[in-house]
Amino acid sequence: MDMLFQLPLSSQYMDQWKGFIPWLQERLAWPLPGYEAQKRMMNVNRPDGHEAPSHARKSGVLLLLYPDGSDLRLVLIERSADGGVHSGQIALPGGRKEDTDATIIDTALREAAEEVALNANKVTVMGQLSCLYIPVSNFEVTPVLAFMEEEPKLIASEAEVARILRLPLSSLFSRKEMVDVKASGLNIVIHTIAYMMDDVQFIWGATAMILSELEAIVEEWRTLNAAK
Numbered sequence: 001m002d003m004l005f006q007l008p009l010s011s012q013y014m015d016q017w018k019g020f021i022p023w024l025q026e027r028l029a030w031p032l033p034g035y036e037a038q039k040r041m042m043n044v045n046r047p048d049g050h051e052a053p054s055h056a057r058k059s060g061v062l063l064l065l066y067p068d069g070s071d072l073r074l075v076l077i078e079r080s081a082d083g084g085v086h087s088g089q090i091a092l093p094g095g096r097k098e099d100t101d102a103t104i105i106d107t108a109l110r111e112a113a114e115e116v117a118l119n120a121n122k123v124t125v126m127g128q129l130s131c132l133y134i135p136v137s138n139f140e141v142t143p144v145l146a147f148m149e150e151e152p153k154l155i156a157s158e159a160e161v162a163r164i165l166r167l168p169l170s171s172l173f174s175r176k177e178m179v180d181v182k183a184s185g186l187n188i189v190i191h192t193i194a195y196m197m198d199d200v201q202f203i204w205g206a207t208a209m210i211l212s213e214l215e216a217i218v219e220e221w222r223t224l225n226a227a228k
Contacts, residue, residue: 002154002155002156002163002164002166016170016221016222016225017067017070017071017072017169017170020072020221021065021126021147023221023224024126024145024217024221025126025127027217027220027221028126028127028128028129028145029127032129032130032213032217033130033213033216033217034130034213035050035130037212037213037215037216038050038130038132038209038210038212038213039209039212040193040212041176041192041193041194041195041204041208041209041211041212042192042193042209043181043190043191043192043193043204043205044190044191044192045188045190045191045192046135047135049133050132050133051133052131052133052140053133053138055138056133056138056139056140057096057097057137057138057139057140058096058097058104058107058139058140058142059094059095059096059097059104059107059139059140059141059142060094060095060097060101060104060105060106060107060108060111060141060142060143060144061091061092061093061094061095061108061111061141061142061143061144061210062075062092062093062094062108062109062111062112062118062143062144062146063092063129063143063144063145063146063210063214064093064112064118064123064146064147064148064152065145065146065147065148065169066147066148066149066150066151066152067149067150067151068151068166068168071168071169071170072168072169072170073151073166073167073168073169074166074167074169074172075092075093075116075152075154075164075165075166076090076091076092076093076164076165076166076167076203076207077090077091077092077093077115077116077156077161077162077163077164077165078090078091078161078162078163078165079091079160079161079162080159080160080161080162081162088162089204089205089207090165090197090201090202090203090204090207091207092143092207092210093108093111093112093115093116093118094107094108094111094112094115094141095107095111095114095115096139098110104128104142104144105125105128105144107142108142108144108146109123109125109144109146114157114160115156115157115160115161116154116155116156116157116161116164117153117154117155117157118152118154119152119153122148122149122150122152123146123147123148124146124147124148124149125144125145125146126145126146126147127144127145128142128143128144128145129142129143129144129145129210129213129214130143130213131143132206132209132210134206141206141210143210143213145214165197167197169218172195172211172215173195173211173215173218175195175196176193176194176195176196177193177194177196177202178191178192178193178194179191179192179193179194179202179204180192181194181204190204192204192205192208193208194208195208195211
């Protein structure tokens with residue numbers, strides 16, 4: 001299933017993305033907001049630390065943006081309910097780095113091709129966000145930012161993806177609430193801040209922490225535009 005979420009848009013944001021993509025590509029070459037931005041969406045049960053141990057496994061995830069009228073949309077997925085520690089969560093396409101991947105960018109693109117049938121030949125890779133260590137799975141995740149000039153034709157992997165989500169960037173970060181989550185595969189309830197998609201669906205955990213750094217960069221863009 002592929003879902004286009006019509007989150008409420010504010011008219012003041014309709015023209016805010018003009019020039020954003022080339023600016024974003026340049027911005028990713030500068031010092032990033034990093035862990036200080038990531039931990040704004042960190043759950044209260046998570047250890048406060050961002051250094052990955054030497055034995056951490058490498059993985060890459062893809063943040064794919066594309067234009068939709070006057071807005072930009074970001075592709076996310078809902079993982080299949082397989083009973084694993086990330087079962088059923090809203091996530092970014094991605095996964096473990098394989099020996100055949102020359103770079104972590106290759107990992108993110110390959111995983112996106114496997115999970116949502118993304119045609120990597122139509123993607124422009126803009127850069128990377130800060131790495132994030134996930135203690136529960138011992139992965140050091142590298143977020144890769146990419147752009148397509150047209151709406152991507154995507155197909156969810158039956159084995160890994162329950163549905164594909166396409167969320168408007170203009171309102172993705174507009175609503176945050178504290179929620180309680182029964183973690184899959186763990187006998188604990190996690191109290192965490194989350195990005196609310198609606199009254200019942202939300203983004204939390206490592207995905208929210210990665211998006212929090214993107215939010216900080218988007219806020220820089222909005223501040224620059226407001227000053228013009």
